[in-house]
Structures are given as C-alpha cells and as structure tokens.
Amino acid sequence: MNTWTVEFLDETVEAEFDQxxxxxxxxxxxxxxxxxxxxxxxxxxxxxxxxQGKIWEIxxxxxxxxxxxxxxxxxxxxxxxxxxxxxxxxKLPQKELNLAQQRAERIHx
Numbered sequence: 001m002n003t004w005t006v007e008f009l010d011e012t013v014e015a016e017f018d019q020x021x022x023x024x025x026x027x028x029x030x031x032x033x034x035x036x037x038x039x040x041x042x043x044x045x046x047x048x049x050x051x052q053g054k055i056w057e058i059x060x061x062x063x064x065x066x067x068x069x070x071x072x073x074x075x076x077x078x079x080x081x082x083x084x085x086x087x088x089x090x091k092l093p094q095k096e097l098n099l100a101q102q103r104a105e106r107i108h109x
C-alpha cells in the first residue's frame with residue numbers, strides 16, 4: 001500500500017516545529033498520522049486548508065494556540081513542511097507565506 005508521508009524540508013523547519021507548545025506539536029503529529037493512515041485527499045477541514053498557489057496549511061489549534069505548518073505536496077505522495085509558525089492574528093502574515101514559497105522552490109519534483 002502506497003501511503004502518504006509527512007516530512008520537514010530541513011533542520012530549520014524542524015527547529016521551528018520544536019518551538020511549538022507541546023499540545024500544538026501533539027496536534028500536528030496527530031494530523032500527520034491521519035494523513036498517513038487515510039490519505040491526503042481524505043483529510044480536510046478543519047485540519048487542512050488551502051492558502052495560496054501550491055501552499056496549504058496543517059491547522060493545529062489547541063487551547064488558545066494556533067499552530068500552522070505550511071506545506072506543499074510532491075511526487076511520491078510526500079508532503080514537505082516548509083514553515084511552522086504560531087499564528088497571532090486572524091490572517092496569516094504575508095512574510096510567512098513568502099518564506100514558505102521561497103523554501104518550496106528548493107524542492108525538485
């Protein structure tokens with residue numbers, strides 16, 4: 001069975017994830033497991049949401065924290081997490097989206 005995998009783009013992104021509060025990290029891990037078990041097309045709102053272009057977000061809301069992991073999909077049923085950030089306003093800051101887009105350009109399909 002060909003399942004989906006969720007990976008960090010690099011150590012920088014993993015370090016960003018490590019800065020999340022423990023409940024938010026647990027929620028991201030839970031959503032990643034759902035993607036692996038059910039397949040990306042079968043997981044949607046409130047866990048995943050399209051942001052812009054090829055960028056999507058894993059939405060990890062726990063207590064009053066709103067963790068976001070911006071990602072793109074790649075050939076071979078892979079998800080690459082590009083940026084992990086705690087959202088502090090209602091709208092995702094454009095600088096965060098720009099950073100994710102720059103990092104996405106490093107992925108060669």
